Amino acid sequence: MNRVKGKVCIVTGAAVGIGEACVHRLAQEGATVALFDVLDEEGAALANALRGKGAQAHYWHVDVATEATVSDAIDGVAGRFGAVHVLVNNAGIAGVTKPTHEVTEAEWDRVQAVNVKGVFFCTKHAIAHLRRSGGGSIINLSSIYGLVGAADVPPYHASKGAVRLMSKTDAMFYAKDGIRVNSIHPGFIWTPMVERHLRDSGATDIEQARREVGLMHPLGHMGDPDDIAWGVVYLACDESRFVTGSELVIDGGYTAH
Secondary structure (H helix, E strand, C coil): CCCCCCCEEEEECCCCHHHHHHHHHHHHCCCEEEEEECCHHHHHHHHHHHHHCCCCEEEEECCCCCHHHHHHHHHHHHHHHCCCCEEEECCCCCCCCCCHHHCCHHHHHHHHHHHHHHHHHHHHHHHHHHHHCCCEEEEEECCHHHCCCCCCCHHHHHHHHHHHHHHHHHHHHHHHHCEEEEEEEECCECCHHHHHHHHHCCCCCHHHHHHHHHCCCCCCCCECHHHHHHHHHHHHCHHHCCCCCCEEEECCCHHHC
């Protein structure tokens, strides 16, 4: 229950899906949690629920694609809670399911703005606070699609490949500061984003599509947000103190083919 006790953890995209699960598990393990999202009703309700259970939590409206907003919010976390120890860059969007030659510039740019610039902005403005804390952990949510390809969502693939290598580069830059940087690569996890992706891909029977996609994983099913959240807890806590520049693949065996 105390794996991250005393640590102030920022989670982006915190209101639903994997982010929500991360917030719950980090709080359960003793962290103070700062929730960043654009879903104000869901984010505020989640922070209130956590406080009702005795956790320290606060919600900030943050569009991670807007640098000034990111900078102000991270400074706000440090001002409210006294420090920043962990940054979980989870916010992301899937974007359009089209072949590359049909993707518009605007469609491409929106995915890169959230999935890549969002990681860049949050990391950029967290570094000074992590240094003041004497080190910390940055956990970047990539994807199996940052490791392997598939014939769908080209902007998403490109963005998650970028996040994988950004993680390695920053791990090298900030190791001397005691700041660890790692990426997590989920397989298909049953979240609102994955459900939307299946619908956008033409699925009419969502439960059947869920089963079919689940069978693409050797374990025979999709993962749950908690499967990823426990990986985040591990990389946030001191159990992983010798882990940096690494890829934690949580994919039911998808990439073992």
